[in-house]
Structure formats: structure tokens, C-alpha cells
Amino acid sequence: MTQPLLELHNLNKSYGTFEAVKDIDLTVDTGEFLAIMGPSGCGKTTTLRMMAGLEEPTRGDIRLEGQQINDLPVWQRETPLVWQNLALFPYMTVRENVEFGLRMKKVPGPERQQRCAEWLERLGIAGFADRNVAKLSGGQRQRVALARSLVLQPKVLLLDEPLSALDAHMSIRMQGELKRLQRELGITFVYVTHSHSEAFSLADRVVIMNAGRIEQLGTPQDIFLRPKSRFVAQFVGGISLFSGMLKTTREGKVGIDSADGLLQIADPASVQTGTKCDLAVRADRINVTTQPGWGTNEVPCTLMSEEFAGAVVNLHLETAAGTGIVAQLQQRDLERLSARAGQQVYASWHPEDGVLLGVTALKAAA
Amino acid sequence: MSNFQYSRRALLKSGLAAGAVLATPAIVRAQEVRELTMLTWAGHADPEVVGPFERAHNVRIRAKEYVGGDQMLAQFAQSPVGTYDVILADAEYVSQLYQADYIEQLDLADYPFDDFFPEFQKFEGHWYDDGLYAVFLHFGFLGLSHNLDALSRSEARNYRAMWQENLRSKVGQFDWHLPNFGTMSLIEGNPAPFDLNAAAWQQVQDTALTLRPQVRGFYDYGGTLSALRSGEVAAMPGIGDWITGVLQRDGANVATTIPEQGGLQWTESLSIGKGSRNQDLAREFIRYMISPRGQVATATLKAYPAMVPTRAGWAMLNEINPNEAARQNMSLSGANALDEIRAGRIQLRRLPVQQSLESWNDAWVRYKNA
Amino acid sequence: MNTHLKHALPAWTWFAGLTLVFVILYAPILSALVFSFSVDRFPSLDITRFSTKWYAQVFADARMLEALKNSLAIALSTALVATTLGFAAAYADFRFRFFGQRMVLALALLTPTVPIAVLSLAMLAFFSRIGLSGTVGSIIVAHVVVATPFAMAICRLRLEQLPREFETAAQNLGATPGQALRLIVLPHAAPAIGAAALIAFAVSLDEYAIAWFVGGLEQTVPVTVLNTLQGQVDPTIHVIGTLAFAATLSMVFAAQMLLLRSTKSHKNKEVSP
């Protein structure tokens, strides 16, 4: 088994009585693109800053290639960070910014210039080398920030919401470039973001954090298809949630006894009846009809609103019991449906498409 | 012409005499420059005053100038022992310096007291338990200083002129209780103006209060100069030639008159600071200051002119600056300022005898607040 | 500038107010300038004759020269120490979170509430007990106490404008805390440090009460002014005032240039992305 590049063991950080990060265990492998995602205040940036040595853990260990580096000060860590606001040095030119780290490491002049030139070239900013960083566009500044860190040939690059300052178009372009760079260089990226699209499209694995803890760790597919908790489901979005009591019917069918009726599930083996649990159904798995009788789990509801998202449309429905349901339809399916807001419709899905949440946690507790 | 030659010869002679006195410690000249420190009122360390002494003794005089005896005492008290070699203080503060044990006892034999006019030979403020603690440097009279445009000399012959209607809000007062209450005491006819029983003291305060509506303000030394000069105030009690003399030199139409009720005498003296490390030099300095040359320099001080206590000083002043000698009434032949003392018209300014200093001060603060 | 802003009163009234204030500020200085050239010892409107004799007297006075030397040495040292202390405290307050942080600020800001006459005596009494009275050094020590709060306030305000990430970003790229401070924080704070030094210099140069008390035999220029004002009034006061004003004015202009240059370059650099 290969040595993991970066390991966090039982990492904790508290500010006074406030626990920002609680018992984080995480390993990052060489060459991996790991995204840490979560709402603001969930501790994702604090975790990243602890990796960089900018915050000192209250408890726990940080290891780089098996070596404990708790004691290593920031400036000896070689874990460069790309900052949310980039933090380019305003009193320096582009070249001076990029050369800064090499100077600090006392890299001799010729090599420094050569490496700097190489990276300016590679990121397509060689033409601005002697310009003041303040006079660049957003995308150019972004590249300077990347070049400034990558020129140090780090084993791991830390990125703290690096694209949040860019407009949507530029952000998507930079996502592509980041992905390409990471593949080419084989450098480990740890990428903090609150954007699903960035995390899911870039990362090999995604960590979802909430209130200082890891809620779920997995591939984007894992998380998207099998959210482990109500929180993850809500955070990932596009998922309808039903809560109720697990129940076996007289016919031997297993389902959730919810306010919206008994909702069947496909694989009840792992759970005990009588426990409270949540059922998640992804929006693209929900079928909407104007007439009943189309599916196993069918709930009558009112069409509240439509939301166009390019090729697809999200329909927001509400059941009689007040549960909100999101359904994703293709444009032409919507045309076929021809329903208006306020109209009665029926949402239905296959039992296989329902995911029971919090099951592992329940098992562990039991 | 012959007069001129005479005075030149006299000057040479006295210069030689002074040289002989000063020549004794000339051996020190070969050594490095010594320092003599001095805590003094303004003007006494001007080069024209101390220059000859500095050259003769290869010494540099470093002076700390103060305004107000209390500042002086605080400065002395809070500085390390030996900081100040020579102290020039008002006679009232000499007694405070003595009681606080801040000054050295002096040896009578070191100073030519024979040359002093008799009234200054054993000056009361300088002797404690038969020990000498200060040497009389100069003195002046305090009467009624007035602007001649507002108050004529004959009007000023009576302190009561200050109560005149046309002086309403035109009387200034020096911001210190001793000269002011002393003057009030003179007005009340107390033969010893600072030695008052309770009733007399109360009477002094009551009289003062009747003057209060006439008073424009309370001034320090510099403020007094400016106020009298500009005409801001027309009359000030308890002030003397030390202020008006300076203003006259500048062409101001002011004078000091000693009214019929009498005047006060201020006195400043030189002492040696306790723990001085340059006592020999300090002694030489005091000797220089009461030598004719030092006395003339003192009498014609730029900061404030005053009378001096030595005969030789008077003689030399009359030779080289007869006008100033005449102006200050320091004539060796005929009537002179000392006659005022001898006639009993001048009383010493001194600390209150029957009351404490602080009760006079309290009364003064109260008076100002009235 | 918001040119289309309507004002509650017509523009000339505000400008009249501005003029009035400058008249009040500058009338005494102008009067000092005029009377410094008057031949009369006591200033009055009918000036007999103009002359430079008081200037000559000031320049010929050896004690004045010594006082000037003392004043400059004291003001320079005060500026140096007060700025160092003020910057260090401002930087500590900016960079770190620590127990008693507010206490330090309160301590530094307490100085202006102490009546100067008593502060002077307390300092003299204290200094003489620790063997530090009557020297140029004791004046410097005392002036540093008076001037540091100003220096600290100025540096602190400027540091507030420095994004906190810059310094950590430098460390993250391998700069030691010292290097980060030198390469990132100091260039940013330089104009404030300059202004703080100038102001500390000026505060020390004009202080008379403490200098009289703790200075012992060492005289500074303001102490000679105090002695002249309280004792033998003469126009050398006006001469010193005029010279001091000329010197201060040129220092203020120097500070202006520094600040102006930095704001300009700062503006150029801070075009939002």
C-alpha cells in the first residue's frame, strides 16, 4: 500500500468555546483532486488553513508523507495556498509576485528566472510579466496566483475558493484549466468550495462538511446518488425528502409511513422497522403527470412554480401535507405535461430510486 | 576729558583688584573646564553677568531658570543631591530652603560683609541659629506701580488711589499672596505688616475684598510686564522698579511710587545647595557676585534692575553708569534710596509670622475666587 | 467627488466658515511673524522700525544654540523611539489576538488625560528615584510617553487597510515572519510610519512643561520660550515662533508629499478585479 500524501488524524480546532473543526480524520492520496465542500462556517476553510499551517490545531495530528508536521511553521511547510481574494502583493509586478517564493527559498538567480519564465509561459501570462498586478483582469490575476504557488513545485496545492471572484463564464474556463493542470502535473489539489458544480466537476473525491464535522466523504457519484444524511441531501440540492417511520405492511411491503402516505422502498434489508428515517428521491427520478396511476409511489401535489435551467426545467411541487418536491424534466416533457402553476399534478417514482438516509448511522447506534 | 581718564584709571584699578582676587585659583585653568550649576531667576546667567567669572576660573556656568519659588523648591527637592551648586532665591524662600535642609551653612569670613551697608550686614532672613545661610545679592522696593497717563505720581502717593472710580477694572495684581496682603497690611497701618494678630489679619483680608471689584486680573512676572506695558492695567500694588525699570528702558510711561503708607522690600540672595560637589567654586562665584563688577552687572541686569547692598558696588556703578545709579537713587553723596529704609518707610517682605503660609495662600485663593 | 450634491446652505457660507477658521488659526502666527521684525521690545501696533536685531540676538545666543541642539536631539530620538514603540504596538494589535489587548490601548490612550503640570512633577520625582533625572535622556523618555499614543494611532489606522492575508500569503510562500514583515507590511505602512515620526518629532519639539521639570539643567527651545514668556518678555519669542512655524510647515509639507504619493500609487494599484 502506498503512503498517503496528507493525513489528518482526529483534528480539532476550537476558538474559545466555539468548536470550528471536530474530530476530522482524512487522508489525501498523491495525485488526487480532493474537494472540501460545505456551507459557510462549516469549518472547511479552517481545515485547509490547518493543512497550510496558518492555524494551529487544538488537538490532533497533521502528517505529510507520514511525517508529523504540526510543529513545522508555515514558511517551512511547502503547502502553498491559492487565496480566495488571491492576495497578490500590490507593491510588486507579476514577475516579482511569481518569483517571491523562490527568493524566499534562496533559489539561485538563473534558476529562479528560468522557472519563473517557464510558469509565466505555461499559464499564458508571460506578456504581462512586468505589469503591476493591480492592472490585470480577473482571469489574469487568477493565473498569477496559480503561477506564484505552482512555481514552487509543491507536492500539494491548497485552493481556497479560488474562483469565487470570477464571473460565471470565466469561472467555467478556469475550472477546465485547473483540471487540465492537475492532470498534467500530477500534483495533489485540495480544493475548498461551496459550489457543487465546481466540486462535482473537478474533484476525484468530495468531502461534505457540516458544523465542523465530515458528513460524507466519497466520489461525486457516491454523494450525488447516495447522500448519507438529510443535510447532505439538502446541501447537494435537487433532492426531495420525506420523513417518517419505517414500517412493514400486511402485504409484506416495506415503506416509510410519512405524512404523504406510505412510500415504498426497494431494499429494506438493512433496517429495522419502527425506526424514524428519511427518504431521498432525486429530482431527475421523479415523474410528473396530470393524471394518477403511473407509478408505485404516487403523491398528489400542486404545481407551485417552474424554474428553467438550460435544457432542463425544475418543477417545484407541494404536497397536501406541505412537503416540497423537486422534479427535473426535459423541456419537451414539460411541453407534453402542459400544466400551469396552481394545477393539481401527481409525482411518482420507482421504489429503487428512493434512498434511505442515515442508515449507517442508525446501524452504528444500534 | 579728565573725568573720563579718571574713570578709566579707576576701572583699571578695580579691574586689577578683581583680577588679584580671581587669580588665586588660576591654576585650575590648566585643567579641564569645570561646571558650576545654578538654580536662578531669569537673567542672572547672562554672559555679560557671568562671563568674566567663567573666563577667570575656566568654568562654565549652567543655569536652570525658574519662575516662582515653589517651582524652584520642587525642582531642587526632586533632583538628586548635588545637582545645583548655587541657588538664587527670594529671601522668603531662603527660609524655606533652610527649614527643608536644602542649603549649606556658609562661613562669614569668606565674604566681605564689612563692605555691606549696615542694614544688610546681618540680614534677618539669612541667619538661623547664628549660622549664615545666604549672601545678600540685591534688593528693591515694592510700592504702587502705575501708568503715568492714568495715575499721576502725586495720586500714587496714596494706595487708596486704587479704589478710584476711574481705575475700576484697571488694577492688576501679581499672583502671589505675600506682596498683595503685605500691601493691604501697610494700608491698614500695621507697623509690622506680616506680623498680624487674628483681628488684624482679618482686617487685611476684608480690606483686600473691597479692592477686588477694581481688579482686572492676576499676573505672573511676564504677564505683569505685558499688562503694565500695554495699558491693560493702570496700577499694580506690590510691584516695583524691577518691573517698571524694565518698561522705562523701553520707553513706557510707567513708574513706581512708594506711597505714604510705605513700601515693601524684596530681597534675593545666593546660597550653596546642600551636597554641592563644587563648594569652593560656588563660594568663589558668590564672592564674584558681590565684588564690584558682579554688583554692577546685577544692578543693571537686563531682566530686571535692582539695588545692590555693597558700597564698592555703588561706587563702581556711579563711575561707569552714573545715569542708572541716579535713576535707581543709589547716590553715594547726598540722599539715596537707603534713606527710605532708614526713615522706616520700607518693611521687609517676609513669611507671615503669626499665621501659617498656607492660611495666607488659602486666603489668596479665596480672594481670587471672590 | 459628488458634484451634483446639493448643500443645505449655499457654498459660500461653508467657504466663509473655512476662511474664518484659517484666520483664527493663522492670525497669531502672522502677528508673531510681523512683530519678530519690530525693533520694539514690547509689541504694539505703532511699530517704531523694522529690524532683524531679535533674529541676530537669537542666533548669537550660545545657550539658544545649545537649546536648539538639545531640542533636535530630543525630538529626533523621541521620533525614533516613539515610532518604533507605536508601530510595534500597532502591529501587535493588528496581527495578534491576546489577553489584555484592550488594556494596552487604554494604557497608551490614558496619557492625554493627565494634567501636564502634575505629570511633569510625577515624572521628575519618579525619574530622580530611579537615577534618571536632569538629563537629555530623561526628557526623551518622558516625551516618548507623550508622543507614542499619536504614533500608535496613526500606524494602527494604516495597518487596518492592509488585508490580513497578504502577510500570511507571504509566509505561505516561504517567507519567515521577519521577511513577511519587511517585504509586505513595512512597504505598506511606510507612509504612516513617516507621518508618525514627523508628528512625534513635532510633539516633542513643542513640549515645554515636562522638559522644564525633568530636564534639569538641560534646556530645550520651548523651555527658553517659557522662561522668556514668564520672565523677561522680549520678541525673541516671536522669532522662535516664526522659525518654528517655518520648520513645522516644511515638515508638514514633506509629510503631505509622502502621504499623497502613497495614496496615488495605492489608488493605481487597487483597481478591483
Added chain:
Amino acid sequence: MSVLSAKVRLRRRAWFALWAAPLPIWFALFFMGPMLLLIAMSFWSVQNYRLTPDFSLSAWSYVLSLDFLWSTFWRSYGLSLISAALVSLLAFPASYAMAFLITPARRLTFLGLALAPFFTSYLVRIYSLQVFLGEGGVLPQLFHSVGLSGASLLNSYTALFLGHATLTLPVVLVLQTLALGNVDRTEMSAAVNLGARPQHVLRHIILPAARPGLSLGVLFAFLLSYAEFVSATYLGGGVFQTLPILLTDLIRGGQQWPRAAVVSLLMMAALMLTSLVTVAWAYRQKGN
């Protein structure tokens, strides 16, 4: 609690101490030292004109039983408060002009010019004012020529106020101008856009937004005027008995520094209390 080794923690502390320690150390030695001595001194006694360490309440009981202490205290407080308010009012139009009617580049020059006199010998400026206001001075002459009395203006509250203004105007101008300059222009435009008239903008937008700076201006003017004694002596003619004057008067009762110490402790207490209240008020947020 920390996961760092002792060595690293020590190194960090040393670096922190390098910056955080110098000022507190300097002030503890050379400011708190004298201040504690001052407090101690208020309990000392004076024997034979000599300040003697002691534990005596006599200075406190003396000062606190002075019948004119509180009238002096309130006069002092009132006069400096009035001066602070008047100086602030006087400065406001000028600050407004500098903040809103002058280009920013010029504003810096004007501020510099406003500040320059602050660092020019204060004593000289007070002496000059004395010449200006006194008998036969510029201002009385001017008044005389337009048919007014032409009497000296010294020893009046006007003169005292001008002295206070000489001391405090520059600081007040700078604080006010900075405060007004920082008022959000969009907020002002928004108000105008909503139909507010210029007077309303001034009253409801500008003044509330600039409140911290404006109140700090009043506070500083107050602090400086309160401790002022040079203009009280040279322009007020000593007829306005204020605490700083009382302080010097008390000393003259024969080295009564303990009493002076008591008065200055009272002054400091009043100043600190006023500062606290003002700062709290200035930075108070609306709506809690």
C-alpha cells in the same frame, strides 16, 4: 492547549513578545511608575516645606473640604465643555467645506495647513493672541475704528475661548473632516433620490453617519481645554478659576504637592469618565 512542541511555542511567543511587549513595558516603567507615585504622593505629607513619604489623608480631606472646590470643578468642567462645543460648531462649516466642496487632493493640503499651527509653539501663539486682543491690540483697534468700545478683550471668556480654540481647532478640524469625508456618498444620493431636501440630508444622513468623528472632536477639544492653563493665565488673566489654576495655586501654600496630586487625580477621574461616556455614545449602534 496546543499540539505544538514547547520549542515551537516558545519561538512563537518570543516573536509575539518582540512586538507586543515594548510599549507596555515602556509605559509600565515610565508612565505607570510616575502615575503610581502620583497616587502615593496624594497620601504624603509636607514637613518643613519638604515632601515626606507618609500615609496621611490630610491632602484628601483638605482638598475635599475646600468650599470652592466643587464650584471650581464645575466651572472648569463647564467652561471647557462650552469651549469644546463652540469650537466644534466653529469648525463644522470649515470641515464641511473641506469634506464636500474641495477636491480630495486639495483637501489633504488644507488639512496639513490646519494641522501645521498645532505643532508650532503653542506658547508663542498664546503670546501673540495676547498682543492681538490686549489694550491697543489689533482687534480692539479694529473695533474702535468701527465705532465700538475698543477696550481690551483680554481676561474675558472670549479671550479664553480663543485660547482654547488655538489649542484645539486643528485637532477638531481634522477629526471632523475625516468623519464627514467617510460618509457614504451613495447613501446621500439615495436620500436625495427619495426626495430628501438638502437640510434633511444634512440632519438625517450626514450628521448621524459622522457622529463618531464629530463626538470624538468634541471630546478631544474638551480634554485639551480642560487641562489647559497657559491661556487661562495669559488670556483669561487668572480670573477664571479652573482646576489647573487651582492646582498651581495649591502648590504655593508651601510645597503642597500632595494637594495638587489630589486635584489632578480628581481631574483624571472626570476626564476618564467623560471619555468613556462619550466614546460609548459615539459608537453606540442604533436599534439595540
